[in-house]
Amino acid sequence: MASQNPPVPEKLLPAVYRYITTHDADGKPTFETGVKEEIDFDRTPMGGDLFLVYSGIKYPVPLANDSDLNTYKEHCVKKPESFMIPGGFLSRYIDYHPSAPPLWHRTTTLDFAVVIEGQVQLELESGEKRILKKGDVAVQRGTMHAWSNPSSSEFARVFYVALDANAPVVNGQELGESLGVVSHK
Template sequence: MSKTASPFPEVRRVITGHTADAQPVLLRDEVTERVFVSPDHLNSVFNIYRTDQVPANNDGVQGEWKDVIADKPFGKDTLVSAEGAVVRVFDYAPGATSPMHRTESLDFGIIHSGTITLTLDDGVTKTLNKGDVIVQRGTIHSWKNESDEWTRMYWVVVGAKAVEVNGQVLGEQWPKP
């Protein structure tokens, strides 16, 4: 695995809303904090936005904003909003892997730079390249950056009911600690 930090720039988020007289306003224009998700401080995530309901609530005015920015610590308990959606950016170091897991969500991943290999529980693999989009529909899977270049992916994760196949509920699954 690479021993150098991500070459990608920090992620800037701009969030709009309204004033008390219903005029558009910029609520936030800021660089998001990079949160490290690996012990070596190489793989990282930027929490961009989170809403805990769909349809989202765009009500509220400047200073009384009701939605939630995804500034909570990153972890399996904050990866998905069961009734809403989360937007994040992941940077995967060369050689980085994720554990096999399943979330109760519908995930849309866009490969911005680099390549990433998806592995399903049955061993099937598919390599995704810059510009590709993955729609992850509650299957057990893992990710691996098999290249010697960094990979950046943009994710929109929408809460979903547990997958049910022929009466069998396939709920969330994470590796045992």
């Protein structure tokens, strides 16, 4: 008999909305109406819900003629294939399910992670760990790491901003991306 995943507790976190500003034809500030304000999420098999808040293909961000906004609209239809957009940036929410297994990975990005709800654990390949609580910020700089939710009953929500970066080099060795390793040992 195949094993089944335990049921996910009810998710009591609110929906996520984004409000994007732009300019009308006369140059007056207005809200963009061509992008749905409530953000849909993609559920991962590893126990997380991903919300793509905004993304772009380069920085400085090309605001002229809504170039960045048009690129983002394309990303809403066809999600970026990789965690990071080469030369670009993205921002997303991730809701971590209770007791979801950690997913070990390294991205060639500079990430800013802000805990919005609950608690998450950030574990480094060295074995060092930190519990981040609501309002805490982690600056993740291309290290092998894993995020997990230590609660067995409550969801956690984290807001990330990720900027493309050059791979870290340690002792002359470039440390490239490593994505989606369920167990690192």
